[in-house]
Amino acid sequence: MKKKFVYPFLAVSFIFTLVACSENTKEATNTNESKGKENHSTQTAHWSYNGETGPEHWGELDQANSMCVNGSEQSPINIEFSQVKTEKKTGNIQIQYETTPFTLVNNGHTVQANATTDSNSLLVEGNTYKLVQLHFHTPSEHQFNGHNLDMELHLVHKDENGNIAVLGMMIQEGKENEKLAPIWDVLPKEETGEDIAVKEPIDLQGLLPQDQTSFHYNGSLTTPPCTEEVKWVIFEQPIQMSKEQVQAFQQLFPDNHRPVQSLNDRELYEIN
Template identity: 30%
Template structure:
């Protein structure tokens, strides 16, 4: 009898964990970020996001929150996988100031990423400085988030990390647009923008299940962090911060507990169409 109860408990725990992973992260990031900030000593800072609105409670109670430290001892290496495919295309886009970051939002079909035969369509890209994710405790100068959504509402994000160095090509093509939005503080409609110019081809990437890093902090987000660290010029990072006019030197959420989640480093994956 005792063995049966133990088996039933284990089965139920595994079953609900399985359902949790499958449950879609339906809530997108907030469009207006002015209700919260990144001041760790203030009442609207990251430690209090979950108290500002009832629908943001996951920021405080969630057990699968992002960002995390991608520590070597936590990472399980998975080799010879070809489960990630990227097929981006040019489309019209709008540049927006959301309050703490600059977001480039595609209005048409900008392509998709495909993971295990599930397609996630590219919706937008935005930037955090310094980086939100760290590798072995190391924080980087900048992190780009490419946010995708499936037809069923599931969210997948590709993260790209940047060190200070040579200018980033994609940001160079956007420089004048960033200057314009900094001056006018209004949304700017752009002509065709090609996300493939991000040039993020890599044969190694981290994979884990986490959350959005801004309210409502929705969970069950599929994260793919490109292991190859790219470079960005100091003035490019500064321009992204200046353009939002939020009087802050950062828009990076503090690291969150791992809580026994699996983190994989996938090797020799086929990343198609990224350049």
């Protein structure tokens, strides 16, 4: 009698083992997919830059967005030059950029270029962050003395522990930006499901302004979930883009900026 129940028992056990393995594999796959999407925003609740899903409502859309309303170190901010600490710090930042291939996506909130290598780094306060992606906002998210510029470029970096540092460059209308032309040549007009290859690599070092005086402060992501403990470095000297380049982006995203947030008790200092 015992032998009659051995094989059914083994069969049932085998089925349960297969189901368990299947579920574990599915969970691991979902986790890996979420880690692979190196977007400036990491949460899935729908949000936008206007109306009932706009910045003033981000905190209501998802519990994960609580920092958008409860955080004390939020970004962007108005950089009032008179509030910048007068003592100058040197040697606190090092940028190591090279000509790099990118892929491009329109994620519905901005145009984002994803780095295909980890060869670019930003050293801030002794910690090394690798460039993950860059993207654009219009008008600028940060303000200088209460004024927005035409656009703003964010280069998002992460260290080995997932901590974030963002290098920001203000953009003003002027001459054509040849360094960014390869991206503008393939600007996706609609939200994309797959990355688009940028035909030519981007000269990141050549993209930087000649004067690299920069403002530093502790802030957050400027999109949901508004995660804090982000190191911000904003160049004082803007870079330029042509009127045609600015308008080409604004046709896709007429306004994709978060309003400035309170500085509160944070220190804002300048590095030459």
